[in-house]
Amino acid sequence: MNTIDEFVALLHDEVGLPVSADDVETGLDQVPGWDSVHLLTLMMALERRTGRTIPMPELLEAPSLGHIYRLASA
C-alpha cells in the first residue's frame, strides 16, 4: 500500500467506513462513523494487504487514521 488514496479506498471497501482523504489527519473521535469496533477489522485488512505484522499496542494508541497509515506503510 503506497498511497493515502489506497488507504482511503481500503477503509471504504473493507471496513465500510465512508471517509475521505480529508478525514485522515483528524482525531479518530472526529472521524464520521468511526467506532473502536472498526480498528480490528482495519488491522486485519491492513495485515492482509501489506503482508506485514502491525504492532498492535501502537495501533490501539494511534490518534488518527493517518497515524495508522504510517504504521502500516512504515
Next chain:
Amino acid sequence: MEPLVELTAAHRSGTLADRYSDVPALLSGLSDADLTRAGQILSTVDRRAVRERHPAVPELRVAVTGHGTLSGIVAPLTAELARHGLLPDIRVGDYGTYVSDLSSPLSALHDGDPKLVLCVLTHHAVFEQVPVPWRVEDAVAALTSQVGLLRGLVARYDGSATLVLNTLPLPQSVLARLVDHRSRARLGAAWREANAELLRLSVEHTGVVVLDLDALLAGGAALSEPRMSGYAKAHLTPELLGAYARQVGHLARAVSGRGKKVLAVDLDETVWGGVIGEVGQEGIEVADTYRGEAFAAFQGVVKQLASQGVLLAAVSKNDLAPVLDALRTHPRMTLREEDFVRVVADWRVKHEHLSQLAADLNLGVDSIVFVDDNPFECGLVRHALPGVAVVQVDAEPALHVEKLLRDGWFDAVEATDEDRARPARYRDELVRTDFLQSFDSLEDYLAELGVRVRFEPATAAEAARVSQMTLRTNQFNLTTVRLQQADVLRLLDDRDAEVLVIESGDRFGDNGLVGAVFLRREGDAVRIDNFVLSCRVFARGIEQTCLAEVLRRAAATGATHVLASHRPTAKNHGVGEFYPRNGFTPVGEDGGVREFRHDLADIPTGHRHVRLTAAATPEGSTA
C-alpha cells in the same frame, strides 16, 4: 463482475439498499473470508431504505452478549443472515455485561423483540477467575461455578427469543501450562464433563440451543489469535466467528420459518457413479469400489435426512424404468424407492419438475434444496427458480456429503415425531392426488375421502409441534405470528388464551397434527389471534369446520362477537378472503392488516363431508 466487487460498487454508489434483493445471489458463492468482508459492507446498509424498497424481505433482530469483545461477530453474521434472504438487525450488548443482560427482563438485550439471543463464551470467562499460579483444583472450581452460573441464567431466562449458548473450548495454550500429563488429563476430563452439562441445558430447556464449538474447531477454524485476544479481548478468530455465524444463520432460517423441507437430487453422478442409461444397472457405482463407496456414503446421508422428515425426491434425465428398477432391485443400493416421496425420470427440463413437485406437495419452490453435479442444470435452476437452494456437487463424490451438509438446510431447533412421519404422509398425499383425479368434482372426492377432524385444546406435550406449525407454515397462516415452544407453553398457562389443535385423518390414514387456532378472550369478544393449517390438508373442508366450531364455542361461552384478522405476507395472500368467505364482515384495515368481525347471529355448520370426532369442551370463562 466478481460478486464482492459488485457489492462494493453498489456500496460506493449508494445503491446497496436498492439492490438488496440481489444480495443472496451475490453472496451464494463467496468464501468465508469474502463473506465477512461482504458482511462488513452490508452492515452499513440503510435498513429503513431496504424496508421501504423491499417490504417482502423479512427483518430479523439478533441480540449478542457474552464475554470479551464481540463486535467481530457483526460482519460474518450480517453476511450469513443476508445470504438466507433476511435483513439482519444485530445489536451487540455492552462489554462484559452478559450476566445482567440475561438475568434482567428489563435489559436492553430484549429491546425490539429479538428472535435470537446469542451469548458467546470462551475459556477466558473461566480463567479470569483463577489465581496466578493456579492448580487444577482452582480451574475446576472456577469451571464448576461458571457452569452453575449459566445453569441459573438459563433457568431464569424468560425472553421469547431462542437463547444460543456454546460449549467452552480448552486450547493447548491452557493445557500446556500444566507440565504433567496426569494434571492435563484431570483438567481435560473435568472440562468435558462441564461441556456435557452445558449441552444438556438444551435438552432440558425449550428455546435453548447450545452450539458445540468443538465441532467447529474440528472443522479447522483456529480458536484465537494471541494479539487480538490479549490486546483487544477479541478471543475468537474471524474464521471461528465465521463458522459460528454460519450455524446461527441456519438457526435464523429455522426460527423465522424459512427452513427447507424438500431435498431434490439428481441421480447419475450425484447419487450413483456413472450414467445408468449408458452403463446399465450393473455398471453404476453404488458400493464396493472407491467411488462406489463414496456414493454409498452420500446415499446414507440422504437416507438419514429423509428419515428425519426431509421430503426426498429424485429428478433425473433418464428413462423411468431403469431408474425404478435400480432403486428396487440393485442388491447394493442404499437408497430405495420408498425413501423418496417422488421419483421423476424423463427428459423435460428440471426446473419444471421442481415447480410441479412443489405444487403437488403444496409447498413453495423456496422449500426445495436441489443437488446436481451438472453445472448447466444447476445454472438453469438458479436462473429459473431463484428461491431454490442449489447445491452443486462435482466429479469427486467424496466431497458430496460435506457440500450437502455444510449449509444446514434442514436444521431445526427440535425434530418432532410428526417430522419423522412426514415423508410417509406426503407419499400418501400423492396417492390422494391420483385418487382425486378419478373424480368429477371436489365434492364427490371429499364425500369419498371421509375426512375426520379432532379439534381440542393443545396439551403441553403438543407445544413443540404447535410451535413448529407456526414456524414452518407460510401459506395458510392468517397472521404469521411465529411462536417458539416457550411462547406456546406460556399461552397454555394464560387464562385468557386458548390454543386448539387440529388433527385430521381420512380413508388413507392419519394426517397427524395439522393445524392450530389461537384464541384470546377480550371482554365480550373472542379474538382469533391466528389460524394455522398445514398446506397438506387445506381445501378439504377442515378449515371451515374448525372455524364454525370456534364460532359455536364462542357463542356457548357467552361471547357476543368474534374478531379476526389477516396480516398479509408474501406467502399467505391465498387466505386473504378466508374470514369474509365464512361469514365475517370486514371492519377496517390498518397498515395492510385487515380486521374482521362475526356477530354470531348466524353460525354456519361445518363442511358436510367433514366429521368432527371430538369437539373441545368450553371451560370457565376462557374461549
